[in-house]
Amino acid sequence: MGHLHRGGVLAAVLALVLTATAAPPAAGTTPDRYRNPASARYADTFADPVVVRGDDGLWYAFGTSDPLWEGERRAHRVPIARSADLVDWTYVGDAFGPDQRPSWAASGAMLWAPDVRRVAGRWVMYVTVTDTTVSGDTFNTAIGAATAPTPAGPWTFADAPVVAPRPGGGGGYLWTIDPSQFTDVDGRNYLYYGSYYGGVSVTELSADGLRAVGAPTLVAIDNKFEGSYVVRRDGWYHLFASTANCCAGPATGYSVQVGRSRSPRGPFVDRDGQRLDVSRAGGTPVLTQNGNRWIGTGHNAVLTDLSGQDWIVYHAIDRADPYLDEPFGINERPMLLDRLDWVDGWPTVNAGAGPSDGPRPAPVTTGRLDARFDSADLAGWRGEGAWRVADGQVIGTGALTSRTGVGGDVRAEADLRLTGRDAAGLRLGRVDVRVGDGRLTAREDGGAAASAPLPGGLDLADVHNLAVEVRGRQLVAELSPARLGDQLAVVTLELARPAAGPLALLASGTAGFDNVSLARLYRPVRHTVAAPAIGPLLRGWSDEFTDGLDPAWRWVRRNPSATVADGELRWPVEPTDLVGTGNTAGVLLRDAPAGDYVAETKVTLDLGEDTVRNYQQAGMIAYVDDDRFARLAQVAIWNTRQVEYGYELPYAGQPVYGGSIVGTPATTTWLRLAHHVDPVTGEHEFRAGSSRDGVHWTWGAVWTFPADTTPRIGLVAQGGAQPPLTASFDYLRFYR
Template identity: 85%
Template sequence: MGHLHRGGVLAAVLGLALATTASAPAVAGSGPDRYRNPISADFADTFADPVVVRGDDGLWYAYGTSDPLREGEKQAHRVPTARSTDLVHWTYVGDAFTADQRPSWAAPGAAFWAPDVRRVGDHWVMYVTVTDTNVSADTFDTAIGAATAPSPTGPWTFADQPVVAPRPGGGGGYLWTIDPSQFTDVDGRNYLYFGSYYGGISVTELSADGLHAVGTPNLVAVDNKFEGSYVLRHDGWYYLFASTANCCAGPATGYSVHVGRSRSPRGPFVDRDGLRLNASRAGGTPVLTQNGNRWIGTGHNGFLTDLSGQDWIVYHAIDRADPYLDEPFGINERPMLIDRLDWIGGWPTVNAGAGPSEGSRPAPVTTARLDERFTGTALAGWRTGGGTWQVTDGALTGTGALTSRTSVGGDVRAEADLRLTGADAAGLRLGRVDVRVEGHRLVAREAGGATASVALPAGVDLADRHNLAVEVRGRQLVAELSPARLGDQLAVVTLRLTHPTAGPLTLLAAGGPATFDNVSATRLYRPARQAVAAPRVGPLLSGWSDEFDDGLDPAWRWVRQNPDATVRDGALRWPVEGSDLTGTGNTAGVLLRDAPTGDYVAETKVTLDLGEETVRNFQQAGMIAYVDDDRFARLTQVAIWNTRQVEYGYELPFAGQPVYGGNIVGTPATTTWLRLAHHVDPATGEHEFRAGSSRDGTHWTWGGVWTFPADTTPRIGLVAHGGANPPVTAEFDYLRFYR
């Protein structure tokens, strides 16, 4: 959910209230419709941990964590709910729960965090963090609860027992049983992902009704690094999205979304470099991180697909100029944002890698060329090919064939919500291709051509509403059946066509009636094929660099010199100090030199043997962009409890005191290469520093951007501090600058 952070160089305070600047190609959808983040501005100043679903009525519903919605409101809502016709303009429609509504096992005053809403069978289920239960006097003995409802707007009724009960922690207190996310697999099994920094992210199988954990959970993402999970299935892979770093450090919040993938919903999940997410040196490929614009702390995501087939990520972020609700150091103000989720080389990335958007962008496609919600009884836009069809209660029921008078040419996506209320087979026809549910299989059949099919899970009741979506790009057809179009397909079938698709959309039902709703067909989205470029590394600026070949270059200057730091045999050797720079202590040594003007990249290679698994808080070494002791960006490989991470920490003065947060940039090896790419924003004059790390000096992971005011002159330096026990020495091979 992201209110808490046990790890990190600066521990967060427990409490309820708590890059690149290149533009990505605007490829999502077509037409004049546009949006601008935050999309929650119409109804809320803050709307954290958002998820979005499409309801049976064809409208979109968003749910957020229990906070006040507006400045000055003071009173927290009980899972606030909003509705939209276009995913851009939203209206608050009430809270999921009344002020006195709670499950019998929840303590009075318990809050509800991080809702996840799914269709299970013939109803909707909301999974939610319950922050305080009656199993102990501990005020944070968290659990996962569930509530059911007939529609996305309720009424919601809590289940009698928690889905996942409070779990005592081996180190005291209770493991953080928060941030639920449900997933239904192609075999029909339901899973729940949950957990956070204290205890890690686990997955457990659920009962068929989705209300009880069964079996033994297993760890899929290590503790002290990840929370806020979301799993979806794409091209046969299971992708675990998880947020990392501190959600709620105000203007220093570096929250971001990373991902790993697996061939199983139980993992193991690995990142693009093959590193597991549940190891001490945990992997994680960045999906969404701050890029130097208005938005920081971009995390805790949901997922949706628009009518054109384009995927989108919904998440919260913090405006770095307005980080708190009402007053400094109160509730972190985290409005809801949405951006395009692209798939490039098998990996998801936001806006082709450009990150969160600030300006006007093409909006999601929510109105199709053929867009039938059956709100009236007339079928003027359709012609029958036999059988009987009628509209009742906002849906279409019939047998035979019903063909739209609207044609959609070229690459196309068509979909419908479907119930086999008596039919033996039902589905969609696009030109010469039928895609039907028949014989408990999903079947795609081209007239005069090939047939492909896949079995549906045995427990699927086809009288319940499911979404059938068909995409044709060129001569490749992909069809899927899912509970509610949230990336958890029950069946996926592909078919290579012999002819391009041409012709109108036809609804088909044989052997009895079938019910259709939310029928649409429109041009298929145009995918992004290439990611935005990583920071360019040009020629070496030898006059600014130091290889440590002949003592320490005279250009270096110390802040609090450490006499034990020595240069010999082509390396700077620096025993890690028992000191730090965060907060008001400011006792650590910093070795600095001036930086070139304009754009440049600074790089160092640092060896630091921190071992694995053991707690060595918070030994670290690496590079720093430094203005003074209360304004710096520090890129280090660091021990954070049992994990080893590359942390891009940031401190700045705010409201009379220093504030520290961090962003995570890749996974360290014993020897790690680090880069800071400096860019001056031509509009504001701000200094932007994007961080990168590498385990081999060749393949780089680029992370977030921290900024410095235009009237500052950051220097670049080295640091080795955070703890002197056990003794360990950092070894720097060089500090280089590149144009």
Template identity: 75%
Template structure:
């Protein structure tokens, strides 16, 4: 936009902009460094993390049901944290109260591996319900959903599971866990779920995101992958999935692999052309331990900062402190954050260097005034009704 020549008009527009962002949260300097684990300020463990940017401009992180601190021994039912800069986090409460559960959940059911998305005018949380009333034997996992008007709730469970417990052909129940939602460019919504017993499947969702519709498609073989998460990049669909044991203390070998497809239903193949459904299961490594303190790097989520840089959030174990309390108890899995790079059409963490242990440039979460470029709102976000700056623009900057 050309330069405004009337001081009164400029002052008026600047006033409107300041009013629109007056309630925006403060952000740390964009050129600051950070060090993993980013959850250290509020939690010793924060497993299966996923991060969402709310309409209020804050970033929100959600973790699996565990105690947060060593010695606490109090389980948090989907603990939630908030940040202005993706580096400094504050615990803001649990998604669900001690007695809050969906009608189909058994007493004492836990909630694992949440995934939270904005669908329509509300937030939807998909979560593993670890025990239902379908079987008295337990392990009858289901995928549940809850809705809320804000990222911190209040959360209300849907009466029916999105994916009900599934009997296994060899007995028991298939591992219907680790949900992850994806909305395609045509507006179709999908849910990925599953684990080692039964593999990873994808199903289409109803427009409100609360019901599975049609027939599911197997996209990753059993006994190999769990924690699926799909990103679309340059016309390809990338299925990220974790493999190996998540929780074996100092012997944990968890890592993240990927395959890509031209369809959200697959088939997903790795760099060598091997499908993730092949008996010789494929998967191109994205994130694995590299010899520093971090082992068991996996169960990831993703976000994009205000400069357009992609980042991966995940949990890992410190090889020198792998348990939350006594040995062979709960594995201590804090939340880590690292840059996701795309090289020759394939994703990799820190250009292939893997998990970071040391100072790293922080994500871009604030902006500055420039002129003549596309407007972008700062961390406070645009007003709830939309809109954009009318003088110059706000471009992400370090």
């Protein structure tokens, strides 16, 4: 959720706000378009968002405890918004009243980063509690839980923390924040939690989801990751985690990276095979800023619309309006929503294009069939057996067939509950998909069948979601607690012919159905947007360091220890820095060509691993002056080694620095800055890339410079003198 922002909240915000009420929005047609921020109608800021679909078929968003509006200056205690279509949202109140907190929480405790799930037949909210009674430390964080019959509440705190405060070996308490729950196919519940001080861990939970049991496992290293969220897809567990600083105002570079594993306990590795729990931690970028208005894009959750398309919900900062009220106060982080694509098994936002700013096709929230059973009228259905509507669901035995037919690629869904050894499910034309007898089974009339076991002890009297997708002749069915990417069983069946015919509800014994839908199946994205193109080498602008230092170079604070010999620029790392007002570091610069180009360097810096060597670094820089620059370098950040893309700019009379994280560094790392001039604004956009071998590249964030500046490109080696270390640069090249 981002730790640096929160000190300002604790000092500046009063905890207050009574739960409000509002009539629920009605289901209707799906809007054709939407635009970010999704929270614009009900809040100026709505950080650390998570979205679930309730039993009423409506969508509920939960955010961290901040004021919602400019000038409000009072914190909402986990605000809740509701929507029928994921586009038009209404604030409906707060989960907790001003004096409502766990018995073990200190009186001034804040509630951050909620995660809401269905566990053991009820809704459970996991939430960070910032201050407890275990000590006088005001940041002895813990994970609490509250339960409710519906996402709208009423919410009641459990008597004990799920994860108690954890003393840190280096003093204070480990950051036990940013919870995210996950239920595995064997029915075991897990909780992911943690942040920069202590790393991200996972622990098993009790069956009711309210107690940590057993020993936790570290899955993502400290000083790099927080804000975790896990989705299971195609047998892989995908760990989404945010990295860098959430809350540096106009220099915020928060972003989302991912690793995957065959186990919920890891190890998680990125697309290049780099682990997330080691000093040179990996992480494949999922979401990062692209040069439009949105920066600091992070702390995500995932949801699925009725067509089967995944969406990512997250917060971001408008770089033109970074603070809620005054400069350097609460960072204004509205909720954004964007399409999440899976390409070659890896998630990426908008096919790799990043956050959207402008009209976009909206999520699908209604379909050919959208049955909520809010009235006793069963018009459009034909019953075989006994069927009736009660308590907002249809209950019966036999078959209830819709006049809506199945044809083409479709997704059907239903929330269902049944008792004893009864079975229930959906029929799509000639295919039955049923839950019962301890299994999820798909069977084609006169054809093949496939099944998967359900977790032992699963109580099907609780509501579960059954979703069935048919694409061509392949059928995939899954059962989950609440359609949040944590399936209890998945079945795949190759059909003899495409599914066609009516959609029916099936029950042997008595079963209840709700939120029955049939929608056209989404079309998956097969390819990502192109990476920056690398054209011919611009020899007149480049330097291979083969014959001394080219006369085109200019120093800012010349370092006489930097020498050129044998095709290398060798530069002892300086005990200096550019960040803030010190401005003591040397910078070696040269002019850049006009228009679009890519600058590249190859730098060797032996930072070792695991040890603390703050903040030795070397790399490339786009530089206007000492208070406006973008620095791309491999760097030691405490025990980790990262490729940081830092940015400093003047704001409200002082320099502000933040950063984003790109790829994983090696001892020798290749770095690129791809420069593009925005044809509308004239801004200079610099996108960062890094590589461990000079062949395979990871592309990250974009930082922008005003149109009236002339950035030069250069090299730096700075951040600390101990132990003595020399950076070696092979070249600086420009490509058109």
